[in-house]
Amino acid sequence: MTTGVVEAQELTKRYGEVLGLNRFTSSITGGITGLVGPNGAGKSTLFRLLAGQLKADAGTLTLLGHPAWGEGEFRRHVGYCPEHSALYEGLTGEAFVTTLLRVDGFSRAEAEERALRAIETVGLTEARGRRLRTYSKGMRQRVKIAQSIAHDPELILLDEPLNGVDPVGRSTLTELLETLQKAGRHIVVSSHVLYEVERLTDQIIMISNGRALAQGDLHRIRALIDAHPHVIDLETGNPRTVARFLGEWDHVTAIEFPGPGRLRVRCRAPEEFYRALPPLVVRERLDIRSLTSADDNLDAVFRYLSEGGR
Amino acid sequence: MSGELSRLGTIAALSFRGSLAGLRVVGLTAFAAIPSLIVLALVSARPPSGTLANAALGLFPSLTLPIVVMVIVLVISIAQFRNEIDNETLVYLSDRSVRRPTIVVGKYLGALGASLVLVVPASLLPLAIATVGGGTPYPAAVPAATAVAAALAAVAYVGFFLFLGLVSRSALVIGLLFGFLWEELLPLLPGHVPQLTLIYYLRSYLSGTLMSGPLSGYPTTTPATSAVAVLLAVAVAFVLAGAAVFRYLETAPERTSA
Numbered sequence: 001m002t003t004g005v006v007e008a009q010e011l012t013k014r015y016g017e018v019l020g021l022n023r024f025t026s027s028i029t030g031g032i033t034g035l036v037g038p039n040g041a042g043k044s045t046l047f048r049l050l051a052g053q054l055k056a057d058a059g060t061l062t063l064l065g066h067p068a069w070g071e072g073e074f075r076r077h078v079g080y081c082p083e084h085s086a087l088y089e090g091l092t093g094e095a096f097v098t099t100l101l102r103v104d105g106f107s108r109a110e111a112e113e114r115a116l117r118a119i120e121t122v123g124l125t126e127a128r129g130r131r132l133r134t135y136s137k138g139m140r141q142r143v144k145i146a147q148s149i150a151h152d153p154e155l156i157l158l159d160e161p162l163n164g165v166d167p168v169g170r171s172t173l174t175e176l177l178e179t180l181q182k183a184g185r186h187i188v189v190s191s192h193v194l195y196e197v198e199r200l201t202d203q204i205i206m207i208s209n210g211r212a213l214a215q216g217d218l219h220r221i222r223a224l225i226d227a228h229p230h231v232i233d234l235e236t237g238n239p240r241t242v243a244r245f246l247g248e249w250d251h252v253t254a255i256e257f258p259g260p261g262r263l264r265v266r267c268r269a270p271e272e273f274y275r276a277l278p279p280l281v282v283r284e285r286l287d288i289r290s291l292t293s294a295d296d297n298l299d300a301v302f303r304y305l306s307e308g309g310r
Numbered sequence: 311m312s313g314e315l316s317r318l319g320t321i322a323a324l325s326f327r328g329s330l331a332g333l334r335v336v337g338l339t340a341f342a343a344i345p346s347l348i349v350l351a352l353v354s355a356r357p358p359s360g361t362l363a364n365a366a367l368g369l370f371p372s373l374t375l376p377i378v379v380m381v382i383v384l385v386i387s388i389a390q391f392r393n394e395i396d397n398e399t400l401v402y403l404s405d406r407s408v409r410r411p412t413i414v415v416g417k418y419l420g421a422l423g424a425s426l427v428l429v430v431p432a433s434l435l436p437l438a439i440a441t442v443g444g445g446t447p448y449p450a451a452v453p454a455a456t457a458v459a460a461a462l463a464a465v466a467y468v469g470f471f472l473f474l475g476l477v478s479r480s481a482l483v484i485g486l487l488f489g490f491l492w493e494e495l496l497p498l499l500p501g502h503v504p505q506l507t508l509i510y511y512l513r514s515y516l517s518g519t520l521m522s523g524p525l526s527g528y529p530t531t532t533p534a535t536s537a538v539a540v541l542l543a544v545a546v547a548f549v550l551a552g553a554a555v556f557r558y559l560e561t562a563p564e565r566t567s568a
Contacts, residue, residue: 051405053562071557076407086397088324090331102320103406105313147402 004029005155005186006050011059013045013210020045022210023059028188032181034197035190037207043190044083045210047159050188051080064155076104079148083159083190085140089133093124093143096132100147118150119143123172137164145173149180156180158189162196174199230270234263237287245280249273261289317408318416325420329386330427338382342432345374349436353443363448366440368524370433370456371516376509379429379463380489386425387471388481390417391556400561411553418472418549425464433460455519459512462541466508469545473552476559508544511537 006028013020021042035043048054049061050068052075061068064077088096094115101111119128122142127135135143141164148156158177162170177187177200191197197204206213236242243255243263251269258264267273281288329335349366357365394400403413433456441447470488474481497504497513504510511532516525518534532540 048401048562051401053401053404054560055558071408071410073407075405078405080401080405082398082401084398086399088328088399088402090328091324099320099324100402100406103317103324103403103408105317105407107316 003027005064006188007060007062008046009060011046011049011061012057013042013049013054014057019210021049021056024207024210024212025059026205026212026215028186028205030186031203032177032187032189032201034201034204035188035207036192036197036204037190038192041192041207042210043192043207044159046207047080047082047157047190050078050157051082076151077154079151079153079156081141081144081148081156081158081161083163085137085144085164087132087135087140087143090131092129092131093119093135093139093146094128096143097147097150101150104151106151114150114152115146118146121149121176122146123169138169141165142169142173145176153185155186155188158187160190160192162191170196230267230273232265232267232270232273233258233290233292234265234288235261235290236263237261237289239263241284242286242288245284245286249276314409314412318412318419321403321408321413321416322419322423325390325417326423327420329389329421329424334385334389338385338428342378342382342428343435344378345369345432346435346439348373349439349443353439357444359444359446362440362444363446364524366436367448367452367456369436370459371513371525371528374433374436374456375459375463375512376489376493378432379460380467380493381486382428382432383421383425383464383467384471384482384485384489386428387421387468388475388485390421390472390475392475392479392481395561396563398563404561410556414472414476414553414556415549418468418545418552421472422464422468425468426461429460429464430457433457451520452523452525455516455525458519459516462515462538463508463512466511466541466544469548469552470508473548473555476552476555505532508541511540515541 004027006026008024008026011021011024024042024046035046037043045054049056050063052069052071055069064074066072066074088099091099097115097118098111101114102108106114116125116128119125122145124139124142124146127139132140132143141161145158145161148158162173165173177189181187189197189200202217204217205215234242239257239261243257246252246263246265247255249267251272252265252267254266256264256266265273277288277291280286348369349362352362352365391400394403404410434453437448437453437456471481471485474485474488478484493507493509496507497510510530513528514530514532514537515534517528517530518532518537520526530537
């Protein structure tokens with residue numbers, strides 16, 4: 001039974017011998033969802049499957065309850081902003097958006113009105129009469145976003161939309177996505193720049209090597225991480241003494257000596273570790289100069305999961 | 311229905327405009343001008359008027375139709391899908407709610423229009439130059455027949471090459487092989503083999519339409535009307551085949567990374 005706006009079950013896509021997606025399973029229920037992973041992880045393959053550019057080799061993929069592969073009126077309810085920057089270079093920005101709206105079946109008058117509105121929304125009003133071949137990378141990103149939202153779709157698929165956009169443009173687009181979400185639109189946005197997604201949403205899907213590593217909000221994923229060994233680096237004047245005390249704790253699974261005056265501790269309950277360490281330091285007068293841990297941002301979470309918890 | 315026609319017109323206009331944009335159109339225009347330039351060179355040599363007229367007309371079946379028209383149509387038609395698949399612009403059309411056969415027909419019409427803009431003048435201008443330069447006008451049927459033959463060639467070749475661009479990543483090479491080997495060598499073979507080429511029907515049309523001159527006298531058993539019917543049928547068949555293929559075609563470029 002399909003319940004999400006996007007449902008992927010055991011989705012597999014091969015490029016010859018290379019696996020683009022490997023039994024990818026995920027359910028996207030709505031709002032803004034971030035698809036996070038490094039280049040080559042399978043994000044664009046998933047978007048191409050969603051856009052109907054590719055056909056899955058195995059598994060199922062639906063969007064808005066319709067199979068992603070194939071044509072249909074349901075595509076009028078979907079907007080897609082591809083990652084690549086190719087455009088119909090000879091057209092102006094305005095003509096580009098208007099033409100695609102006309103292809104979607106809008107009357108000339110309505111297409112022109114909607115195109116102007118979308119172009120204004122992404123901040124390209126002044127450049128709307130210029131040919132696309134003269135657009136900068138950031139402007140190209142924005143006009144691609146304009147064509148993806150101009151028909152007021154229910155589901156918007158944005159593949160690396162902030163790539164190449166300047167800081168002011170990023171801020172504008174981030175606000176735009178939040179506005180669209182508030183208007184009830186569902187947005188799936190991919191990025192390999194993790195803080196971008198972190199700013200947009202805490203609903204994330206982490207993808208690597210074609211598989212969904214984790215899905216949920218950041219806190220759930222954090223809990224998932226906490227179920228695995230957590231790495232903490234310490235600088236101390238007496239590593240062996242500190243290691244002796246820490247080694248007695250049940251949740252510490254391994255202690256390494258990566259260099260002079262340094263300790264690397266792996267533990268299964270980092271919160272317990274952080275709670276118990278200060279009393280130990282005070283009681284035993286241990287010389288611990290610094291303590292660093294994978295911080296709580298998405299980057300650290302992703303690195304951890306994509307390395308398989310090593 | 312009117313909605314689908316409107317979409318068809320939009321896609322055709324987009325394809326037409328794209329076909330006649332950028333450096334490609336400069337190159338194709340220069341290529342289309344070759345017969346005219348040859349006739350201009352002949353005019354400057356001041357040959358007898360009748361010789362000039364026949365020489366200019368003789369270029370049509372030997373150069374303009376089999377090489378100039380064919381190459382122009384090949385380049386324009388293959389670009390419709392192959393280039394758009396390779397540079398990923400096709401997704402802007404294929405992810406819309408428009409039916410995929412509409413995209414194929416729209417692109418066919420756009421490519422045909424763009425081809426006609428180049429191949430009809432390429433066929434008529436040499437005759438006009440010869441007329442002005444030599445002072446002997448052609449009978450009205452001659453430029454009419456050459457223009458129609460060029461248009462028919464575009465109608466049929468656009469259909470075939472469009473299909474080729476959809477099904478093959480080596481469409482340009484295959485298209486050139488088709489144009490210069492299949493279309494040129496098979497007509498030299500005996501029996502019914504020449505009937506397997508499109509150029510046979512184009513020459514049959516010319517031969518059946520014009521009773522005298524360099525364009526008549528082609529050894530054919532096919533009447534002009536039948537030749538036209540075959541050329542139109544070929545175009546329709548390949549457009550339909552293209553529409554069928556495109557419904558099941560992955561439009562992302564081939565790659566090995568995700």
